[in-house]
Amino acid sequence: MKFMLTAAVAIASLTAAALPTYADKLDDIIASGTLRCAVVLDFPPMGSRDASNTPVGFDVDTCNDLAAVLGVTAEIVETPFPDRIPALISGRVDVGVASTSDTLERAKTVGFSIPYFAFEMVVLTKDGLGIADYESLKGKKVGSTSGTYEAIALEQSVAEWADPAGSFRSYQTQADVMLALNQGQIDATVVTSTVAGSTIASGNFPGFIMGGKAPYEIDYVGLITLRNEQGLINYLNLFVNQQIRTGRYAELYAKWIGEGEPPNLTVPGVYY
Amino acid sequence: MFNYTFHWRPAIQALPQMLGGAVVTLQIAVISMIIGILIGVVLAVMSGSSSKILRGIAGTWIEIARNTPALFQIYMAYFGLGQFGIHLDSFVALLSGIAFNNAGYLAETFRGGLRAVPATQVRAARSLGFGPISAFRLIVLPQMFRAVFYPMTNQMVWAILMTSLGVVVGLNSDLTGVTQELNVKTFRTFEYFAIAAVLYYLIAKAVTLGARAFAYRLFRY
Numbered sequence: 372m373k374f375m376l377t378a379a380v381a382i383a384s385l386t387a388a389a390l391p392t393y394a395d396k397l398d399d400i401i402a403s404g405t406l407r408c409a410v411v412l413d414f415p416p417m418g419s420r421d422a423s424n425t426p427v428g429f430d431v432d433t434c435n436d437l438a439a440v441l442g443v444t445a446e447i448v449e450t451p452f453p454d455r456i457p458a459l460i461s462g463r464v465d466v467g468v469a470s471t472s473d474t475l476e477r478a479k480t481v482g483f484s485i486p487y488f489a490f491e492m493v494v495l496t497k498d499g500l501g502i503a504d505y506e507s508l509k510g511k512k513v514g515s516t517s518g519t520y521e522a523i524a525l526e527q528s529v530a531e532w533a534d535p536a537g538s539f540r541s542y543q544t545q546a547d548v549m550l551a552l553n554q555g556q557i558d559a560t561v562v563t564s565t566v567a568g569s570t571i572a573s574g575n576f577p578g579f580i581m582g583g584k585a586p587y588e589i590d591y592v593g594l595i596t597l598r599n600e601q602g603l604i605n606y607l608n609l610f611v612n613q614q615i616r617t618g619r620y621a622e623l624y625a626k627w628i629g630e631g632e633p634p635n636l637t638v639p640g641v642y643y
Numbered sequence: 644m645f646n647y648t649f650h651w652r653p654a655i656q657a658l659p660q661m662l663g664g665a666v667v668t669l670q671i672a673v674i675s676m677i678i679g680i681l682i683g684v685v686l687a688v689m690s691g692s693s694s695k696i697l698r699g700i701a702g703t704w705i706e707i708a709r710n711t712p713a714l715f716q717i718y719m720a721y722f723g724l725g726q727f728g729i730h731l732d733s734f735v736a737l738l739s740g741i742a743f744n745n746a747g748y749l750a751e752t753f754r755g756g757l758r759a760v761p762a763t764q765v766r767a768a769r770s771l772g773f774g775p776i777s778a779f780r781l782i783v784l785p786q787m788f789r790a791v792f793y794p795m796t797n798q799m800v801w802a803i804l805m806t807s808l809g810v811v812v813g814l815n816s817d818l819t820g821v822t823q824e825l826n827v828k829t830f831r832t833f834e835y836f837a838i839a840a841v842l843y844y845l846i847a848k849a850v851t852l853g854a855r856a857f858a859y860r861l862f863r864y
Binding site for chain 2: 452453456457460476477479480481514517518519522523526539540541542543547550551554555556
C-alpha cells in the first residue's frame with residue numbers, strides 16, 4: 372500500500388513536470404476570449420465618448436484592431452492617466468492603449484512596445500494674456516494633466532525658471548485643466564497638438580488659442596503591458612509594425628486626427 | 644497573480660520629499676481645525692439662539708457641511724467659486740473646503756457639549772456677578788470643551804485624512820500630491836503609496852496620542 376502511494380505520487384509529479392504549466396499573458400488573453408485595454412477617455416481624439424456614451428477614438432480603434440487579430444473581444448476599461456499602471460499591475464487590464472510616453476524611468480516598471488503614435492506639444496492659452504510662445508510662460512500660472520509627458524516637462528521648466536510669480540498645478544483629468552484655464556485659475560497649459568486642435572475646434576471654450584510649439588523632444592508613445600510579459604510585448608511590436616505596413620495607421624490618423632502626413636514613428640540614425 | 648517586484652531603494656530616497664509633503668498636510672489640518680473650531684462654536688451658539696435668522700444660517704451651514712461629500716465641498720471652493728471669477732489658490736481652496744466641513748461637524752458636536760453643561764451653572768455664575776459673556780467664556784466653554792474633547796480629536800484625524808483630496812484641485816505639495824507626482828514619474832505606485840499610508844498612519848496616531856496627553860493635563864479633576 373505504501374509502495375503504491377509512493378508510486379502514485381512519483382507518477383503525478385513526473386507528469387506535472389513534463390506538461391507545460393506556464394501559460395503567459397498572451398495565452399491567457401487568447402484562452403479567456405477577452406482583451407481588456409486601459410484607455411484614457413478624456414483625451415480626444417485618442418479616446419473619448421461619443422453622444423451615446425460609447426468609447427471612441429484612435430486608441431479605442433487600435434484596441435479593437437488588436438483584439439480582432441487576436442481573435443477575441445475587446446473590452447475598453449476607462450482609466451485616468453495616473454491610474455494606468457495600477458490597473459495593469461493589479462490585473463484589471465491586459466494592455467494599456469493609453470498614449471503612454473516611453474520614458475526610461477517608466478520602463479523600469481512596465482514593458483513598452485515600439486511607438487504606435489507620436490505627439491508634438493503646443494502651448495494652449497487664452498486670448499489677451501500676452502502669451503505668444505513657450506518662453507513667455509515664464510512667471511505665469513501654468514498647469515497640466517497629472518501623469519502626462521507634458522506635465523512632467525512643464526513642471527521641470529517651471530522649476531528651472533524659478534520665477535517666484537510662476538507656479539505649476541497638476542490636475543487629475545484633462546477636463547479639469549480646460550476648466551481651470553477657462554476660469555483663469557491658470558494662464559496656460561501645454562497639451563498635445565491633437566488635443567489643442569480638437570479643444571479649439573469643439574467651440575466649447577471661446578477665447579482659447581494656441582501659443583506656439585513647446586520645445587520638447589517628440590513624445591513617442593507605446594502600448595504597455597507587464598514588463599516580464601516578453602511574449603506579449605513581441606506580439607505588440609509586430610502588431611504595431613503591421614498597422615503601419617498595412618496602411619491602417621494612416622487610415623486611423625485620417626479618421627481621427629485629420630488630413631496630412633501621420634507622424635513618423637522612426638528615429639533617424641538608430642535601431643530601436 | 645501579483646506581478647510586481649518592489650524597488651525600495653529609490654522609494655526610500657524620495658522619503659525627504661514625502662516628509663516635506665507630510666508637513667504641508669499637517670499644516671492644512673491644523674489651520675483648518677483652528678478655523679473650524681472658531682466657526683463651530685459660533686454656529687453652535689447660533690443654532691441655540693432664539694433668533695430665527697441666526698438659527699437658519701447655522702442650520703443651513705451644518706446641513707450642507709454634513710450631508711455633502713468633502714470632495715464636492717473642496718471642488719466647489721475651487722472650480723465653483725472660479726466660475727464667478729473668485730480664484731482661490733489650490734492650498735486655500737483645500738483649506739477652506741476642509742474648514743467648512745470641520746465647522747459643520749464640530750458645530751453639532753459643540754451643541755451636544757453645550758447641552759451637557761447644566762443651565763443652573765449659568766444662573767449660579769450670573770448670581771455671583773459674572774456678565775453673560777464672561778459666564779459663557781469662563782464657565783460654560785471650558786466645561787463644554789471637556790465634554791467634546793475626544794470627538795474633536797476624531798475630527799482632527801478626519802481633517803488630516805481629508806487633506807488627501809487636495810489632488811482634485813491641483814495641489815501638488817501635500818503628502819498625496821507629492822506621492823502622486825512621484826508615482827506618475829516612475830510608475831512605482833505600490834512603494835510610494837505604501838510609504839504614504841505609513842506616514843498618514845503615523846501622523847494620525849501622533850495626533851491621537853498627543854491629544855490624550857493634552858487632555859490628561861487639561862481636564863483632570
